[in-house]
Amino acid sequence: MKVAIAGSTGFIGRNTVAKFAKEGIEVHALLRNTSEVEQKRKVLENLGAKPFIVDYSTPSSVAHALSEVDVLLHVAGASSQSVHTNFEESNVLLTKNVVTACLLANVKKIVYNSGLGVNQETTQCYFISKYRCEIIIKQSGLEYVIFRPSYIVGVGDEFSEYLLQNILGDKPIPIFGSGEYRIQPVFVDDVTEIYLRCVKGVAGWNKTFDLVGAKIVSFKDYITLLASALHKKPVFSYVSLEEALRDAMRPSSERKTNPYMSVDELDVLISDFVSDATPLERAFGLKLTPLEEIVKRIAYHFSKRS
Template sequence: MIAITGATGFLGSNLIPKLKDKKVKCLVRKYIDNSKIDPVVGDINDTVSVNKLLKKTKVLIHLAAVIDSKNKKDYYKVNVQGTKNLIDSCKKNKVKRIIFVSSMASTKDYLDDYGKSKKEAEDLIKNSGLDYTILRPSFIYGKNSNSMKKMISFINSFKFIPIVGNGEYTLNPVHVDDVVKAIISCINSRKSIKKTYDILGRNEISFNEFINVISEKYNIQKRKIHIPIPICLVISSVGSILGPSFPLKKSFVLSLESKYKGTIASAERDLNYSPISFKEGLNK
């Protein structure tokens, strides 16, 4: 039996159909009628529902997380305290195997509240004594992804495309199908126990190229305007007051100079990981 948190999110909803030959229990906030899963109503801060989720379970796949919130305490409550509750329940129910989907946000030189909470959750899992695997995806995209919808909405809200700085800094978007394959590879992989993997796309691309690929795909014909980083910092600081929906994050601007970009070498070796390029993924 496999237990999953965050099953109704973008990643979880893409993972579950690929586990059709497995028995799956999912922690959900509201009851859902789905013949493919056994739903357990509750949340990761409710000990009773978490124990029910993990009873007679062999593997926990932990996807649930708060990504954007006006309240900083939400990051700690769900991403950190929720993870601790799961660890405690794993021990109580003799569940040894946990696959935790973290984020590349935990590796940045400048950590925002989300990145800090993911880093703290990683540390809890590493020190838990469980047979863990930690996966750190970068920007996850795919059909119906909220992140891509927000990006396109942001581009369409201007008469031009605003670019932070010179746009030559790199990112490495990963298609949701590749993240799903990595998770499934970990389930029965002894090699992956007590290891952490960066889960990235096939190639690094500059932000300029990232925007070019999106513009070509969605027939967006606008010129790019490069905005100096100091001005972007001011804009993002003001925007943070408006709430998490503001598209330009201060943490994003400050993280552009982060030295660690990630590597898929160990995932390729241990998980037979072979991701697709951003352009290929956008056309799936």
């Protein structure tokens, strides 16, 4: 079986490349021609993939990487905007071009990462772009599976790493607003196993799944769980949403109270979308890793490196 991965250099992409290559799948790893391209290409080769440098603004360039590919896993795109990256280009247009490339190269199936909470009534910029990507895919004539993930966490995810660094250094962790909004972290190892079963057709096609973890927790409780895995107590520093938002609008070098969340990421964090994990477990025939076990593993690898 041959699978192409768009977004192969990202957190989810890298983990999936490693998993698929280990399982004997031939992986075409798509990456952009950025300043770090050679370094990224080597990492992908070492993971066992065949790297292809593509220009996502040109469907024929992407199609070139899709020769005899059975399924395209599309996990490329941005979760924040800047003057260099806007969602229309980095998500919507990119997805349109990736879909056109599949049609040009005769690839029949696509698997896509949308976002938990995306729906036709959505008003938030990131979710609007994801909704439009879903429509492009559904109307393309390709067979598809669309995943709507909550936070995908694991060894090396930036979100958990930032929190762990602060916890380990006894530094205060900014809590935006109440911190009581809920998230449903799902382990990246479960995600790559689900993708594997998905590309093999285990759950069938033309379906949409919420990709969520086994347990719903508040943002604050997630941090407390991470801290307890390091035998620590977190120090919280409460920041009003007004201040966090204002800070997110400043250049990162000038931020005071919110060093790590863009406006778009803050929107998603407080959106409080959660779901039922049972349909996912049933469709893919697996039991999701308990949250306590996930944080133990992330914290263990983090403290080994620190």
